Amino acid sequence: MAPQIYFELKNAVVGIAGLGGLGSNVGVALTRLKVGKLVLADFDVVEESNLTRQNYFADQIGQHKVDASMENFRRINPDANLEGRKVRLTPEKIIEVFKDCHVIAECFDRPDQKQMIVETVLTKMKDAVVVSVSGLAGYGRSNEIVTRRVSDRLVLVGDTVSGTGPGVPLTAPRVGIAAYHQANAIAEILLNELHTKLAR
Amino acid sequence: MSAVLKINGTEKTFDDGLPSNVSELLTTLEIDAATVVAEIDGRIIERKDFEKTALNQAQSIELIRFVGGG
Numbered sequence: 001m002a003p004q005i006y007f008e009l010k011n012a013v014v015g016i017a018g019l020g021g022l023g024s025n026v027g028v029a030l031t032r033l034k035v036g037k038l039v040l041a042d043f044d045v046v047e048e049s050n051l052t053r054q055n056y057f058a059d060q061i062g063q064h065k066v067d068a069s070m071e072n073f074r075r076i077n078p079d080a081n082l083e084g085r086k087v088r089l090t091p092e093k094i095i096e097v098f099k100d101c102h103v104i105a106e107c108f109d110r111p112d113q114k115q116m117i118v119e120t121v122l123t124k125m126k127d128a129v130v131v132s133v134s135g136l137a138g139y140g141r142s143n144e145i146v147t148r149r150v151s152d153r154l155v156l157v158g159d160t161v162s163g164t165g166p167g168v169p170l171t172a173p174r175v176g177i178a179a180y181h182q183a184n185a186i187a188e189i190l191l192n193e194l195h196t197k198l199a200r
Numbered sequence: 201m202s203a204v205l206k207i208n209g210t211e212k213t214f215d216d217g218l219p220s221n222v223s224e225l226l227t228t229l230e231i232d233a234a235t236v237v238a239e240i241d242g243r244i245i246e247r248k249d250f251e252k253t254a255l256n257q258a259q260s261i262e263l264i265r266f267v268g269g270g
Contacts, residue, residue, distance in 0.1 A: 022270045111235035111266040115247065118237050118264070122244045137269040150264060151239075163267030170269050 005191055006034045012190045015039040015098035015128075016105045017089055017117055019065040021175035022133055022182060023107030024055035024072075029183035031073040035190070037081040038073070041097050042066050043088045053172040089113075091120045098128065102194050103186050106132035107179075111163070122153060129193075131185050135159040136178035139171045147181050155189070157181040206260040218257065222250040225261070237264040 012035050016023045019042035030038055042065045046056045060068040066084035073080050085097050094117055098104050104125075106117045114132055121130040135158035136145060144159040157178055164170055203218040204211055205225075219225040222245055226233050238245045239262040245253050255261075 018270060020270055107270055109268060109270040111232075111268050114266040114270070115235050115237055118266075119244065119246060122237070123246055132266070133270060134264075134266045135269070137267075150262070151242075154264070156264065158267075160265065161267065162269070164269040175269075 005187075009034055009187075009190055010036045012103075012194065013037045013039065013101045014103050014105065014186060014190075015041070015101035016107055017041055017094065017098070018107035018109065018113075019044070019054075019069050020050070020107060020109055021053040021170055021172075022136075022179045023105065024065070024069055025176055025179035026105050026107060026183045026186070027069055027073055028055055028076065029180060030186065031076045031080050033183075033187055034077065035186075037083065037100075039083045039085065039098060039101055040066050040069055041085040041087055041089055041093075042069075043086055053170050053175045089117065091116060091124070094120045095124055098125070101128055103129045103131060103189055105182055105186060106130055107182075109164075118154065129153045129155070129189055131155040131157065131182050131189070133157045133178050133182055135162045136174055137162040137164045137168045137170055139174055142174070142177055145174070145177050145181060147185050155185045157185065203257050205255065206258070208262060218255050221255060222253045225255060226250070226263075229263075231263065231265065235266045237266075238262070239264070 014035050016027055044065050046060045046063050046068050056068050066086050070082050070084050108114050118130055118132050121128050148156045150156050203214045219228050241260055
């Protein structure tokens with residue numbers, strides 16, 4: 001028999017905003033957790049340079065990340081309930097695309113985009129929790145990446161200071177650590193806090 | 201006249217008086233407004249309101265800053 005957590009997670013809906021190094025890996029973890037439904041949003045296509053850290057394969061170069069991710073997640077679970085949205089997210093679109101989500105994973109690259117989604121969720125989407133990431137560039141310093149509960153509706157993952165820049169690349173191991181912190185924070189929220197909401 | 205704000209849990213003294221609004225505070229702290237979510241006494245202030253949101257002595261301000269990468 002499947003462990004109890006899988007039964008509890010089957011009614012959960014999680015949004016993933018951005019399918020780069022964070023989102024493509026968060027989606028893998030949440031698919032393996034059998035989260036009830038994932039809403040995936042990204043307008044980009046897979047490029048060769050993405051393969052250094054994002055969960056795509058060489059034969060997917062040129063595909064929309066939404067299509068490639070749905071294909072990959074369905075190889076893990078053919079019954080996965082996935083909604084793909086090829087859209088450039090604005091505050092209005094965020095509200096529309098993620099309206100049914102209990103938790104939203106902020107998986108953007110640019111700091112102003114991160115700001116936009118966190119502000120939008122906190123001020124306009126009163127029932128959703130946002131799990132965001134700030135500070136994951138470079139390599140090493142695994143234990144400097146932490147998960148911090150900023151408020152009831154905001155979790156912040158990262159070391160808060162390591163931005164991308166000249167000589168500071170994004171690497172698979174450190175992006176992966178942050179992505180799995182993010183997925184683990186989402187699992188914790190769904191199982192510990194939304195438990196009563198999900199059981200209905 | 202000096203004034204005090206609590207910023208991210210630490211008291212900061214402004215010797216020449218409080219910055220007049222959130223925008224001015226961020227300029228003083230050399231923080232790019234486009235990359236920060238601001239909360240004053242537990243209430244989120246939208247970025248579009250930074251300039252018209254006045255600051256008062258002894259307020260508690262959380263500045264959640266974002267750096268690139270994802």
